[in-house]
Amino acid sequence: MPNARKPGFVLFASGLPRMAKFYEAIVPMTLAHSEPGLIVLEAQGFELVVHGIPEHIARSISIGSPPARRTDTALKPVLPVDSIARARLQAAELGGELDAEHAEFEWRGFRCCHGHDPEGNIIQFRERLKEF
Numbered sequence: 001m002p003n004a005r006k007p008g009f010v011l012f013a014s015g016l017p018r019m020a021k022f023y024e025a026i027v028p029m030t031l032a033h034s035e036p037g038l039i040v041l042e043a044q045g046f047e048l049v050v051h052g053i054p055e056h057i058a059r060s061i062s063i064g065s066p067p068a069r070r071t072d073t074a075l076k077p078v079l080p081v082d083s084i085a086r087a088r089l090q091a092a093e094l095g096g097e098l099d100a101e102h103a104e105f106e107w108r109g110f111r112c113c114h115g116h117d118p119e120g121n122i123i124q125f126r127e128r129l130k131e132f
Helices: 016-026 084-093
Strands: 008-013 030-035 038-043 046-052 078-080 105-107 110-116 122-128
Touching (some): 016 084, 084 110
Antiparallel strands (some): 038 046, 105 110
């Protein structure tokens, strides 16, 4: 039975399979549920619901290549990765991007780096530092 008390995040996407593949590969997450228009991924007590935008609305959304970062939003998910360097390579292969290595910073026992997914949503990725 699904745990209704698990923290999570709903992400609306015009390219549902591509977005789910991006997060599933980079974080990494496992597929917990899939149905038309909805994919649920899980990792370490967290749930990401990738919800497809209805086709008639998605057609009106233009996403460039590379996508423009959506910097005018009030939310920025923070997701753990085993390696920022590996996440940077994977993101590039899957249509997203992480900032260059010189933009990484350390904070509270983590190495952090900002980036974006294939639709331009801003994300912060964190890799735990070994000494912590």
